[in-house]
Amino acid sequence: MENDLLGQPAQMEKLIREICSKIKSEGRKVLKDFDISPAQFDVMQIIYFRGPKMLSDISKRLGITKSTTTGIVSRLETMGYLTKEKSPEDRRVYMVNITQKGKNIIEEVIETRVKLIEKVYNKLGDKVRTIEILNEINKIMNETKLS
Template sequence: MPEKSTIQAAKASFLPAMRELVRTYQAFSSYSEAHVRQFDLTPAQFDVIATLGNTNGLSMGEIGEKTLITKGTLTGVIDRLIKKQLVIREVPQDNRRNVIVQLTDQGQELFEQSFPSHIAHLKERFDLLQPTEVEVLTNLLVQLRQAFQK
């Protein structure tokens, strides 16, 4: 027979919200990934292309800070984008320890095609909510994230 603490934990009031958050993330991720794959990109590769778009290039550290990609994974993602001729790495003469990653012309074209298309694709779903609902959702998600960062 389960212990009293196990039964109480299973009745925690936040569990339905936690489950819904996970289900929502999974549904969002699946919907987004299916669209991104049409451009022959993984979600991580798209994240880098989208982050580098409209820039003159960023350092690996800046890309890591602006994307959802861990440092350990980022190098491999960049390597694969180089193989696809979508980005290049440059080492500035004045700072040899700072590697800059830039979109190639082909990468810039892909950004200009894929980014607006993907935003429009996601917008279709967010438009199912009222603007005030999106604002409330955003505020609640910020509060939740901050609660986990304390």
């Protein structure tokens, strides 16, 4: 019986990972229409959801080198999805921001993901309880220190 209980967190992690992967995969189908790589999209998402960022912040967040980040940002800037401007506080630092064209792609991906979730949601039995459970999981995860 104890082994069954120890396996439940692992099973929960696996289910959440699979669900997230399916949602992410569905949204990324939109990117094919714009010739944007998953790495480029990740950079755009960071800026869309967290506001303008320095190149070094983006690099740290994604766990990639600053030179790789610079290349991604330069390409997205050329494509009109991002802008790069000198920081008013420190002229040696560039801040990366998302353009309306970039925001439109993010919003289209979100809309695609929401449509998938809507299909799933409509098939659920106890919709209210499902949302309550997801909110509780999110709340606990936000409150829990992992290290």
